[in-house]
Amino acid sequence: SQCIPGAAPTTTAAPTTAPTTAPTSAPTTALPTTTGGSAPAPSGCPAIPTNPTLRSNTFLPDPFTFFDGTKVTTKAQWDCRRAEISSFLQKYELGTLPPKPSSVTGSLSGNTLTVNVSEGGKSISFTASITYPSGNGPFPAIIGVGGISIPRPSNIAQINFNNDDMAAQVNSGSHGTGKFFQLYGTSHSAGAMIAWAWGISRIIDVLETIPAATSRIDLSKLAVSGCSRNGKGALVAGAFEPRIALTIPQESGSGGAGCWRISDKMLQNGISTQTASEIVGENAWFSPNFNQYVNQVNNLPFDHHLLAALVAPRALLIIDNTGIDWLGPQSVWGCMTTANKVWKALGVGDLMGVSQVGNHNHCAFPSNEQADLSAFINRFLLGQSANTNILKTDGANNVGFVESQWVNWQVPTLT
Ligand code: MCU
Secondary structure, three states, X not given: OOOOOOOOOOOXXXXXXXXXXXXXXXXXXXXXXXXXXXXXXXXXXXXXXOOOOOOOOOOOOOOOEOOOOOEOOXXXXXXXXXXXXXXXXXXXXXXXXXXXXXXXXXXXXOOEEEEEEEEOOEEEEEEEEEEOOOOOXXXXXXXXXXXXXXXXXXXXEEEEEOHHHHOOOOOHHHOOOOHHHHHHOOOOOOOHHHHHHHHHHHHHHHHHOOOHHHHOEEEEEEEEEEEOHHXXXXXXXXXXXXXXXXXXXXXXXXXXXXXXXXXXXXXXXXXXXXXXXXXXXXXXXXXXXHHHHXXXXXXXXXXXXXXXXXXOOOEEXXXXXXXXXXXXXXXXXXXXHHHHHHHHHOOOHHHEEEEEOOOOOOOOOXXXXXXXXXXXXXXXXXXXXXXXXXXXEOXXXXXXXXXXXXXXXOOOOOO
16 A cells, blocks of 8 residues: 555656756745745845756755855844745745635535635635534644544544645646646646645635634634645644644654655665655655756755744644654654754744654554643643753664754754
């Protein structure tokens, strides 16, 4: 099955269309439409380079230095740097996240939320089913990307987002298939994951039009989760949708909580793990634009520690599995503990956690991660106090991540 990691496809049909000439530098101009549909760059930010000359960096790129070399020393500058990272992730890897369309309407009937979107003379509709606790609420809710594989606390609602309906993920030929592409055209740059993030944002748009007494959903207490491929999607949704308070990607592996650079190194070291080069031949999660970078990931001006960092200062809990090489546990541990440095710099290190344990099947939530999950849910969805200072792996001795080989920058205290 394509959902059993470890069984790497025998053909790795990664396009090898690396540019034959170095990209040329271009004047810098602001790029408001690619800084993230619902999180545009604050005013006063330096212009984001639209076509920067990429340069090789074998380290995980410094979160605290703009592409032009300017250091990030304040929280306000981080908001600008965040917009730059968002722009680069869209441009090189995920595809463009369209802004909120001109018309988004909908309604709730029973447990079914209907979303109607029109843009540029085209329209789509889709539905999401909601599972409610008993009672009147309003309840916190977990948006499930294709469902969830974490236990749902009985006092929390679940909003089921049918991500495959929005953008298909059957194989690498799925690009252009799904409702997102009916609206924006089959040649839109979006990979499936950014299209899913767009769809989740539209669900929240519609819920915002319904009084909480009717929707029974507390929109200040939204989480997103999903496992494996859908965990990759949960991370992207949390990164690009600031109305989500808590992001919980589960066993998302390479392309999610793993860093491309570290996964490449793992494969070079003989570990059978998924890399960028493999992943674009397997599925349509990324923009077709990404294909030209998968064999030169050191040239990317980001890695996935910076995808995760887009969630900051909101809460993020990485649920992971040390037992499956294909997921890249070393990559995930190194990538996400590095991401945590951004929360630390913002003075909120305990809003981002990692819980990584093995000895369980893929997407089978193990009971020895329950306390970590409950701490994050209790604090960020239920408003209780809980210790969320959690960076733990049961692979500490074999995980093999040597920070000095990956991090060549300092962590400032942003003022
Ligand atoms: C971890 O997510 C994926 C992985 O990227 C794929 O290579 C594998 O085929 O399937 C995993 C998955 O989604 O399993 C359900």
